[in-house]
Amino acid sequence: MANWVPLWLHRLSSPPVFYRFAGAVRPWALGLALLLGGVALYGGLFVAPADYQQGDAYRIIFIHVPSAWMSLFIYGAMAIAAFIGLVWRIKLAETVAMESAPVGAAFTLITLVTGSLWGKPMWGTWWTWDARLTSELVLLFIYLGIVGLYHSFEDRRQGARAASFLVLVGAVNVPIVHFSVNWWNTLHQGSTVRLLGPSHIDASMLWPLLTMMAATKLYYVASLFARVRADFIVAESGKGWVRDLALNTPGNDAA
Amino acid sequence: MTPGSTPAACAALLRRDLTLAWRRRGDIAMPVLYAVIVATLFPFALGPEPALLARIAGGVVLVTVVLAILLSLDNLFRGDIEDGSMELLMLAPQPLALLVGVKILAHWIVSSLPLIVVAPLLASMLKLPAPAMPVLVATLALATPLLCLLGAILVALTAESRRSGMLLALMLLPLCVPVVIFAAGAVAAAQDGLPWVAPVAWLGAGLVLALVLAPLACAAALRIAMDS
Numbered sequence: 001m002a003n004w005v006p007l008w009l010h011r012l013s014s015p016p017v018f019y020r021f022a023g024a025v026r027p028w029a030l031g032l033a034l035l036l037g038g039v040a041l042y043g044g045l046f047v048a049p050a051d052y053q054q055g056d057a058y059r060i061i062f063i064h065v066p067s068a069w070m071s072l073f074i075y076g077a078m079a080i081a082a083f084i085g086l087v088w089r090i091k092l093a094e095t096v097a098m099e100s101a102p103v104g105a106a107f108t109l110i111t112l113v114t115g116s117l118w119g120k121p122m123w124g125t126w127w128t129w130d131a132r133l134t135s136e137l138v139l140l141f142i143y144l145g146i147v148g149l150y151h152s153f154e155d156r157r158q159g160a161r162a163a164s165f166l167v168l169v170g171a172v173n174v175p176i177v178h179f180s181v182n183w184w185n186t187l188h189q190g191s192t193v194r195l196l197g198p199s200h201i202d203a204s205m206l207w208p209l210l211t212m213m214a215a216t217k218l219y220y221v222a223s224l225f226a227r228v229r230a231d232f233i234v235a236e237s238g239k240g241w242v243r244d245l246a247l248n249t250p251g252n253d254a255a
Numbered sequence: 256m257t258p259g260s261t262p263a264a265c266a267a268l269l270r271r272d273l274t275l276a277w278r279r280r281g282d283i284a285m286p287v288l289y290a291v292i293v294a295t296l297f298p299f300a301l302g303p304e305p306a307l308l309a310r311i312a313g314g315v316v317l318v319t320v321v322l323a324i325l326l327s328l329d330n331l332f333r334g335d336i337e338d339g340s341m342e343l344l345m346l347a348p349q350p351l352a353l354l355v356g357v358k359i360l361a362h363w364i365v366s367s368l369p370l371i372v373v374a375p376l377l378a379s380m381l382k383l384p385a386p387a388m389p390v391l392v393a394t395l396a397l398a399t400p401l402l403c404l405l406g407a408i409l410v411a412l413t414a415e416s417r418r419s420g421m422l423l424a425l426m427l428l429p430l431c432v433p434v435v436i437f438a439a440g441a442v443a444a445a446q447d448g449l450p451w452v453a454p455v456a457w458l459g460a461g462l463v464l465a466l467v468l469a470p471l472a473c474a475a476a477l478r479i480a481m482d483s
Contacts, residue, residue: 138429145426152416161479162412166426169408169472173429 013092015232016241022225029225033218036211043208051205057121061205064114066212067107071139072174074104074220078146079171082164092228094160095235097167098150099227103220105143112136135173142170156235264349265357272361275334286323287369293319294377305382312381313391313442319377320370320395321402321431325424327366328406331358332414332477341481355477356470359407367399383446390445390455394438397458404462404469405430411476434461 011017044062051058078100085093115133116126127133146163153159201209236242257263276283297315301307335341335358344354374395375388383391409426416422437454444451 134432138432141425142429145422145429148422148425149412149416152413152422158415158479158482161482162416162476165472165476165479166409166412170429 013090015091015236015239018092019229019232019241019245022229026222026225026229029218030222033215033222036215036218040208040212040215043211044205048205048208049202054122057118060114060118062208062212064111064118065209066216067110067114068136069213070216070220071104071108071111071136073217074100074107075139075143075167075171075174078104079167079174082167086161086164086168091157091235094157094164095228095231096224097164098146098160099224099231100220101143101146101150101163101167103223103227105140105147107216107220108136108140108143112140138173142173146170261349261353264347265353268344268354268357269361272358273364276361276365283365283369286327286366287373289326290319290323290370290373290377293322294381297381309382309384309446312378312383313387313446314439315381316374316378316383316391317394317398317435317438317442320367320374320399321435323370324367324399324402324406325427327362328403328410328427329420329423331362331407331410336414336481341477345478345481350474351477352470352474355407355411355473356466359403359470359473362407363400363403367403371395371399383442386448387442387445390451391442393455394441394458397455397462398434398438401434401458401462401465402427402431404465404473405434408469408472408476411473411480414477414480416480434458437461 012021040062044059048059050056078097081093081097081100084090085097112133115136119128120126146166149166150159150163153162233242233245294315297311298308301311332341335344345351347354371392375392378388378391406423406427409423409430412426413422437457441451441454441458444454
């Protein structure tokens with residue numbers, strides 16, 4: 001087998017190469033995310049039938065559930081990147097971990113806000129101290145702690161390493177959030193979509209949900225790549241490739 | 256103990272930290288004073304009705320103790336980093352995790368033992384029923400070292416950063432949530448005459464896990480923070 005895959009990955013971890021790669025991928029990811037998101041919203045808001053029990057109010061799941069998935073998925077991705085960054089000291093992995101945190105925090109906030117908007121008509125309350133809700137709130141605090149720790153250091157890479165360590169320490173919370181619905185039977189409903197086995201949800205409601213899930217993943221990629229590009233420009237501002245980038249005419253830059 | 260051996264080094268470090276704390280006895284009283292003041296604010300804020308106070312006494316004492324520990328944690332490594340003895344500890348032939356563990360033990364003795372002693376007094380001020388009192392002390396005896404160990408990791412991470420006080424609270428809160436849940440659950444169960452062994456056992460399990468892992472994590476975090 002050819003060893004071009006590790007070679008390509010190795011080259012990709014260099015900031016100028018990744019900058020160009022991310023610049024090429026980002027518009028496609030963002031465009032596809034908007035397209036799929038639009039299709040999913042149309043499917044969820046107009047095509048899917050009203051729920052027999054919750055009426056039209058259930059439609060907020062097309063925002064709420066994909067955001068909740070992303071809040072955990074991004075933490076997982078961030079933890080893997082943080083581990084790689086701490087062990088092999090790859091600058092790209094550290095940057096990816098640190099720039100994932102604000103995106104993850106945003107999705108967690110969306111989950112909490114849409115959840116409380118949904119909770120008011122369904123449960124009659126904006127907020128309750130339910131295990132799922134509380135652990136999601138704690139997840140938001142973890143994200144904010146990571147962002148705060150990263151920015152409290154003078155030296156960016158030192159801050160990235162310290163915050164990466166906090167990512168790994170805080171990872172104990174992720175399984176608690178994930179399983180909280182099964183472990184504590186409180187107000188929040190159990191999971192209805194299964195990876196293995198049949199889902200407890202009608203196909204007409206499932207496809208917009210899964211499409212929105214793909215859209216949020218792509219949006220994460222687009223947002224992350226934009227953030228990483230900006231971060232590299234700041235971190236490498238003394239390097240030659242950034243100077244070339246800045247001095248070139250806009251139509252001729254590396255992106 | 257032969258001088259220079261690992262047990263001798265740990266004993267010397269423990270003696271040094273305790274001596275340093277004893278020379279500044281006023282600082283030891285601070286967390287206790289803080290806990291007393293915060294706990295007395297609750298009857299003023301909520302009204303002096305005994306039934307209500309008895310209902311919340313366990314939780315109030317726990318939260319007060321968590322806050323007092325949070326405040327005291329800030330100077331766990333600060334003095335050592337400022338005067339350079341942390342570098343010497345890192346260069347010592349003994350494993351850093353062990354020495355850090357000894358430092359955390361010294362900090363627990365100085366900051367948390369007085370809190371455990373004063374906790375029954377606070378709880379009785381808040382009209383906690385007598386049968387729940389031993390359970391409160393038992394949960395505190397398990398929860399305070401657990402909080403010190405978890406907090407020490409975060410203090411080590413923020414050791415070299417510019418602003419750490421508020422940040423420490425933000426980072427410690429997610430980690431201390433399970434501790435508070437189990438500790439308060441045990442006290443509430445004892446208050447209602449229900450079995451309270453299970454949450455205390457969970458606290459014990461958490462403490463054992465933290466005793467093994469936290470000093471290692473703390474040492475790694477210190478190495479990251481002191482890298483530059």
